[in-house]
Amino acid sequence: xxxxxPLNDQDRIPWLCCLHDILRRDHESGQNAILxxxxxxxxxxxxxxxxxxxxxxxxxxxxxxxxxPLKILFIHLDxxxxxxxxxxxxxxxxxxxxxxxxxxFDTLEPPSPPENFLTIxxxxxxxxxxxxxxxxxxxxx
Numbered sequence: 001x002x003x004x005x006p007l008n009d010q011d012r013i014p015w016l017c018c019l020h021d022i023l024r025r026d027h028e029s030g031q032n033a034i035l036x037x038x039x040x041x042x043x044x045x046x047x048x049x050x051x052x053x054x055x056x057x058x059x060x061x062x063x064x065x066x067x068x069p070l071k072i073l074f075i076h077l078d079x080x081x082x083x084x085x086x087x088x089x090x091x092x093x094x095x096x097x098x099x100x101x102x103x104x105f106d107t108l109e110p111p112s113p114p115e116n117f118l119t120i121x122x123x124x125x126x127x128x129x130x131x132x133x134x135x136x137x138x139x140x141x
Contacts, residue, residue: 006100006103006104006107009041009043012044013047016037016039016044016047016048017047017051019035019037019048020047020048020049020050020051020070021051022035023035023048023070023072024051024067024070027070035048038104039074040104040107040108040109041107041108041109042109042111042112042115045072045074045111045115048070048072049069049070049072050066050067050069050070071116072116073116073117073118073136073137073140074111074115074116074117074118075117075118075120075133076110076111076117076118076119076120077120077122077129078110078119078120078121078122079121079122079123080123081101081102081105083122083123084101084122085101088101118132118133118136120132120133
């Protein structure tokens with residue numbers, strides 16, 4: 001990405017498996033965690049939950065042979081490309097160049113049921129976004 005070349009699935013899968021392992025470790029030690037990553041595709045979110053790249057492969061394995069999926073709330077920050085481009089231009093020292101933004105939109109598969117997610121508009125002030133997420137989480141428990 002830093003070189004202006006979009007990542008593909010093969011680039012992302014090992015990284016997502018590592019993130020799953022971190023989340024699983026935190027879960028098993030009784031800790032909640034917040035992870036910030038794009039998780040652009042349904043497959044990527046499935047890896048974060050199960051460490052499997054295909055939900056069907058998880059459901060076809062014997063139940064006793066697979067750990068329970070992690071309970072993850074995905075926050076989908078939704079906004080127009082021009083707003084996100086302006087924000088990217090203001091970032092200093094970030095690894096993703098603004099030139100790759102369109103490739104991110106091309107890859108994006110917005111979350112949908114039965115995924116556990118909350119979609120929030122990026123057009124709101126950050127304080128409202130944070131408050132909405134906090135309220136949603138409070139109401140979950």
